Amino acid sequence: MLDAIIVGAGQAGLTMGYYLKQEGYNFLLLEAGNRIGDSWRNRYDSLQLFTPREYSSLPGMIVKGEGKGFPCKDEMATYLEEYARYFTLPIQLQTEVLKIKKEKEIFELHTPTEILQAKKVVIATGGFQQPYIPSFSQHLSSHIFQIHSSQYKSPSKIPKGKVLVVGGGNSGMQIAVELAKTHEVTISIGHPLTFLPLHLFRKSIFNWLEKLGLLYAEVNTKRGKWFQKRKDPIFGFEGKELIRNGVIKLEKKVVSASENNIMFQNGGTYSAESIIWSTGFIQNYKWIEIEKAVNENGFPNHVRGISPVKGLYYIGLPWQSQRGSALICGVGKDAAYLLSEIKKIDQ
The missing domain is CATH 3.50.50.60 (FAD/NAD(P)-binding domain)
Structure with a gap:
């Protein structure tokens, strides 16, 4: 025992x-x-x-x-x-x-x-x-390469052509940034993005988050409740710059799919050779x-x-x-x- x-x-x-x-x-x-x-x-x-x-x-x-x-x-x-x-x-x-x-x-x-x-x-x-991928992904053609972000390894493992990264967390953004060097990349995000620098005044942003009481903000405090309502920030500005310069294209939330097309929340559609679902876990x-x-x-x-x-x-x-x-x-x-x-x- x-x-x-x-x-x-x-x-x-x-x-x-x-x-x-x-x-x-x-x-x-x-x-x-x-x-x-x-x-x-x-x-x-x-x-x-x-x-x-x-x-x-x-x-x-x-x-x-x-x-x-x-x-x-x-x-x-x-x-x-x-x-x-x-x-x-x-x-x-x-x-x-x-x-x-x-x-x-x-x-x-x-x-x-x-x-x-x-x-x-x-x-x-x-x-x-358990990796989560929306069920409507099954409606896409078998010719479209699809993986969850947890299965992603490197750009060389992704077929040539356009890539859609679905999900704008830190993993999704890091993958999009890396793929942008070799592929045409679009990222689909369902919420406004917040970027934080990795360093501020020569100190790690985590030093500042700790000093401000945010890094270890307790769940039931005013600070903690405020933080929980917000989406996690993206750390680093590389993705922000690539989006600003048009190297990575930004689209709204993906809401459905049909054969060769992905449909966005604003009614737009997109066709890609590869889709990486950075859609979290269950x-x-x-x-x-x-x-x-x-x-x-x-x-x-x-x-x-x-x-x-x-x-x-x-x-x-x-x-x-x-x-x-x-x-x-x-x-x-x-x-x-x-x-x-x-x-x-x-x-």
Whole structure:
């Protein structure tokens, strides 16, 4: 019988493991992937974080390299792997949790090969689980190359011709900027864009966000509520300049599709050889078969990561308790808080 099982060994799960290890808990991390860090390692080739290294570390171990520089995706993957090794965190790889049940006071976690039991469970699968592509994409011709942004690797893997990037988050914009060097690119965005510089007066924008109380703004404060109503900004001005100069064409939100054409919200149409859907992810918690664990919308039922189900916790969710909850720089705050609550129950 384990004291705790953490489902997911990404940045959130590893951080929770770090804190449990410090307190001597008997626990296990379950990770569906083949290697620690694969969630970063498998992203597109040129991916670079927009958070500098000084804001890209987990508790107890600093990311190597110049603090004001920006780590690449392979650097982050290696860092997470080294983090797990350095703190000798108990991890079982290639282990998918198919369902979780609770019998009396014991949690049962069903995997393809065994049933594990624990007194507590921390769900650390995060907010980026299943790629979402609108169902109307199926109406497009099979001749049009379509992938989700999570499948994108490099411009050389995209067929020649016009490319439509659907979605204007940081990933969508970074992909559009890279493709603009080799392809004719249009980006479709359903909301006004806000761009922030990576640096301001020789300091990282994250230094300023922290000083202004925005980086870690708590969910129920006036500042936090204001921030939640706004779309995430695009970090860096490269995309802004390419749009301004007409190198990247800007279109309204995509609302439907038919054979060879995409239809926009303003009634316009567009035909492209390739479409990259940077349309986010769907959270799936149907495998948690415990009453009150998720709400009627299928999202985790929690307050600051604490479930109404005794012994069940969540970590790594967007706005779990504050703006940085889903960021590598902020997940430690939530893990420390959850540990304090776990210790209260055990006293």
